[in-house]
Amino acid sequence: MVVADGDPRKGAALIDRYGCGACHTIPGITRAQGRVGPGLTGFRDQAYVAGVLPNRPGPLVDWLQSPPRHSPQTAMPDMGISEAQAEHIAAYLYTLEGR
Ligand code: HEC
Numbered sequence: 001m002v003v004a005d006g007d008p009r010k011g012a013a014l015i016d017r018y019g020c021g022a023c024h025t026i027p028g029i030t031r032a033q034g035r036v037g038p039g040l041t042g043f044r045d046q047a048y049v050a051g052v053l054p055n056r057p058g059p060l061v062d063w064l065q066s067p068p069r070h071s072p073q074t075a076m077p078d079m080g081i082s083e084a085q086a087e088h089i090a091a092y093l094y095t096l097e098g099r
Contacts, residue, residue: 001044003057005084006091014089018079027096037076042099050074060093061086 012029015021021032025039046055052071053059062069064086067076081089 001057001094003061003087003091003094006057006087006089008088008092008095011088011090011092014081014085015092018081020089023076027098028092040093040096043096044094045097045099050076057087057090057094060090064089 015026015029015032020026021029021034023034023036024032025034025041026032027041043055049055049060049063050067050071053063061083065081065083066078067074068078
């Protein structure tokens with residue numbers, strides 16, 4: 001899946017900066033070995049985002065900007081990520097294949 005304005009290399013840097021790896025294991029991101037949330041290996045082949053949104057670029061960008069808005073009980077916090085930043089992060093997440 002292609003995120004129109006997303007740059008996966010910027011996304012990888014943002015994932016590192018926001019510390020997503022404290023909660024997620026994410027291939028290609030140094031120190032991203034977290035076990036709080038689901039591992040993101042193969043994320044692009046998954047049907048849903050957190051079981052609540054279809055896994056397409058628009059909904060994924062929405063999720064990254066405010067998880068609790070879409071899933072009130074979720075343990076993933078709103079981290080104040082902008083739409084442009086979320087697009088870069090989504091572009092990186094859609095490079096993640098395999099299982
Ligand atoms: C405090 C821990 C925490 C942090 C920090 C965090 N997440 Fe999450 N994340 C979670 C949890 C827990 C879930 C599962 C949410 C659910 O199912 O309600 C989740 C779900 C997700 C999902 C959906 C995964 C799936 O299998 O459907 C993605 C994608 C995601 N996070 C990406 C990120 C990114 C990118 C960042 C950094 C900007 C981040 N997360 C930061 C805890 C976290």
